[in-house]
Structures are given as C-alpha cells and as structure tokens.
Amino acid sequence: MDPIREQQLLINRRHFFGRTAAGIGAAALGSIMNPGMFSALGAEGGADAILGQPHHKPKAKRVIYLFMAGGPSQMDLLDYKPTLEKLHQTELPASVRMGQRITGMTSGQSAFPVVKSMFNFSQHGKSGAWVSELLPHIGSIADDIAILKTVNTEAINHDPAITFIQTGFQQPGRPCMGSWLSYGLGNENKNLPSFIVMISSGKESDQPLYTRLWGSGFLPSEYQGVQFRGGDDPVLFLSNPPGIDHQTRRRMLDGIAKLNNKQHATYQDPEIATRIQQYEMAYRMQTSVPELVDVAGETQATLDMYGPDVKKPGSFAYNCLLARRMAERGVRFIQLYHRGWDQHGNLPKRIREQCKDTDQPSAALIKDLKSRGLLDDTLVVWGGEFGRTVYSQGKIEKDNYGRDHHGRNYAIWMAGGGVKPGITYGQTDDFCYNVVENPAHIHDVNATVLHCLGLNHEKLTYRFQGRDYRLTDIHGEVIKGILA
Secondary structure, X not given: OOHHHHHHHHOOHHHHHHXXXXXXXXXHHHHHHOOXXXXXXXXXXXXXOOOOOOOOOOOOOEEEEEEEEOOOOHHHHOOOOOOHHHHOOOEOOHHHHOOOOOOOOOOOOXXXXXXXXXXXXXXXXXXXXXEEOOOHHHHHOHHHEEEEEEEEOXXXXXXXXXXXXXXXXXXXXXXXXXXXXXXXXXXXXXXXXXXXXXXXXOOOOOOOOOHHHHOOOOOOHHHOOXXXXXXXXXXXXXXXXXXXXXXXXXXXXHHHHHHHHHHHHHHOOHHHHHHHHHHHHHHHHHHHHHXXXXXXXXXXXXXXXXXXXXXXXXXXXHHHHHHHHHHHOOOOXXXXXXXXXXXXXXXXXXXXXXXXXXXXXXHHHHHHHXXXXXXXXXXXXXXXXXXXXXXEOOOOEOOEOOEEEEOOOEEEEEEEOOEOOOEEEOEEOOOOOOEEEOOEEHHHHHHHHHHHOOOOOOOXXXXXXXXXXXXXXXXXXXXXXXXX
C-alpha cells in the first residue's frame, strides 16, 4: 500500500475532531489575547473592513474632524490681508468679482463695499504663520499645523455646501466621509462605534444640522455615525429602562437575535445582520460609554489646558477632551460640529464668541494628542463648509459689519498623521476673493484625508444602482504639497 494513503487511513474521525478542537481553542485564545489578530486588515484595521488591506501604508489610523458649521471668516482668522486697510470701504472691482454667483442675501445690493478685518494679526512659531488675535491658542501650535488658504467649493448655501464637503455631492443621499472610512477600514474597538459625532453650539446658532450628515447613505447602515449628546445619558436608548436589569436585557437580546437569525436565513437581507450587530454593540456600549465619558480621572493640568468649559457636557471643550479619549480607544472617525459661524451681521462680536468657545480646546487637543504620542497617527482637520465675502453684507457702521457666504476660497488647517507641520499652503489675491496659487478643491481635501489613512480615493468604491460610487465622485487629486 502507498505510504501516504496508509497514513491518511490512520486519521479517523475521532482523531480529526480531536486535533481540530485543539486548533480552535488556540485560535480562540489568540483572538482574546489580541482581538486584531484575525481582522481583515491586521494592525491597520478592523475585522469588519471591506478591504483586505489598505491600498498603501497609512500615516494615520483615525480622523478627528472639527467642523465649524456656518463658514468661518478666513480674512478675520487665518488669511492675513494687510492691503485691505487701504481698500476699506472702496467698491469691490467687477474684475475681481467676475460675475460670481452670489446668495439671495446680497444679490440685491447696489454696492459691494470692501471691509477690512477689525482684528490684528501676528506671526507665530518658527514657521512665521500669520494668525489673528482671535486665535492666540491656535497661534501657539502654528508649527504643528498646516494652514490651507485656498480651499474652494461650488456651493454657496449652507445645506448644499455642508452636504457637499461631507459626502462629495450637494444633494442628500450619499454616504459621508466617516461612513466611507468605517466601510473601508472597519473598527478597532469592538465596544465602541467606529464613527462618533458630537455637536456643540455658540451663543447664536440658528443653522440646523441634519442626521443625514453622518448617515451612511446607500452603504449598509452599520457604517452610519452614532451621535453622542451632552448630559447624563449621552446615547439615546442605550440605558436600560426602569425594571430591566442587565441579565434581563441579555436574555431579551438573545431572544431577538434568534428571531433575526431566522429572518436572515430566509431573506438574506444584509440589514438584518446589521441589526443583530448593532444590538450587540449597544449592549457592550452600556459598559464602555460610561467609562469613556467619565473624565474624573483626568489630571487637573489636562483639564486646565482645555479651558473653563471642559467639565460642561456638550460644550466644545468637553467634546474635544472626549475626542482625545475616543482616539485613545481606537474610534476610527470622530466628528465635532460647532454651530454658530454664520455671521451675516454683527460679525466682530459674534466671531469673538465663537473663537472663545473653540480656540483653546482646539489647540489643547493637538497638544494633548502630541504629548501622548497620538498625533503622529491621528489626522485632525479644522474648517467649515465655506468662507465669507470680503465685501460687507449691508452697510458698514463703525466696527459693526457682516459678511456673506463665499466659496471661491477659504481657510482650514490640518495636523497630525501624514500632514507636514508648520506650513502655509496656497495664496489668494489682495482682496481675499480668488485663488492665485495652489487651489485645493474640497474633493482634493477629501482625497488627501483618505490618502493619509492609506486609501486611494479612486479605489474605495461601492456599487449602487449600476454605478461605482466614491467619496470624491469622479474628481479629486491628493494635495501632495501638504504631505509629510
């Protein structure tokens, strides 16, 4: 008899299952000791990632996106234009406007008077970056950030503009950036969602934010963002209702899972599988979320760094501190919205209030991440959906003026994983109205964010209704000039 055949016959059913059991035990032990061992992306991603591995070696593992909803005024904050002193209250030349499409709020104006910034600028750090007096704490991290002055968009009204920068399209219905990253890279923490959203507001915040901005669009719903609220109960419907204890909740979930599994076996609907996973995630979050939001263990020095509002749940400072704690725990995409940047009137007073809310916590987040060794693999983005016009909306009355929406150029900053620190990218004209060097379209910004996380924006796609969709639609170039 052939020796190999003889050896095969010696391996009976009992031997087979005995050896297999030993292997399963070792695999189970390994998965407990290292949850990422059997993930699709190994050390770079989670087990639920759609990709087998990143398209290229990533510099960042996660993103913290500080979104200033409403449109911060670039010439009052990050794009210094000393020539506006001489041009103050002169008419904006038609050669500069070039027939630009403008909003209905200023389309009826007979004059477009240029208004200078009422705030002083100074240079900061070795980079010599010009930063407004409104942002002294951002000035202190000038050598850690890259300021992009030439971001531009076609959208000129809030909802299309914020939808555009979040999803790559001005109309609702497509997945947002956080959902794309969760879809492509998966989750690093099985006890927390991969995509978390927090909202804070300035003193005057009348611009609505819709939950679809952190929705998954046509992607499976497991990739949508989970909103954390301020207060004692940060996630809706997470806590057990009166009369339901932990054991009762577990039995209830087990029963629901059996019913859902039967439905899934019959219909093979992927949303049923998502529902099962989300129930289990919610159960685990009952333990992980209270620990996450309890900042009592933070040092006083850390709390002081974030500012006086850090202990107020729902404040921007508190949310920034939570963002750092989430980054430590492997949350993939953390988005903070701060509303109130829509200064059509009374800009000097209102922008001071907005900067008071956000300046110190934003800078503290960078310093905190850096001190803990997290900034190298955490990409932080700060910016809004567009900027503001150099001309005043309505009349200029002493130090009181307003600015309309402006998408042709505006300023954001980025820091951390994969971005070159201490640089200023792009130039605008003397009126801070048009790009003259190195334009950066929002598709380019989104492509660059994906690039830092190891993703080729042209290859991260999802087929829907016969077409392969992506975050950058059919556009976008990586901004190589800001890459480390």
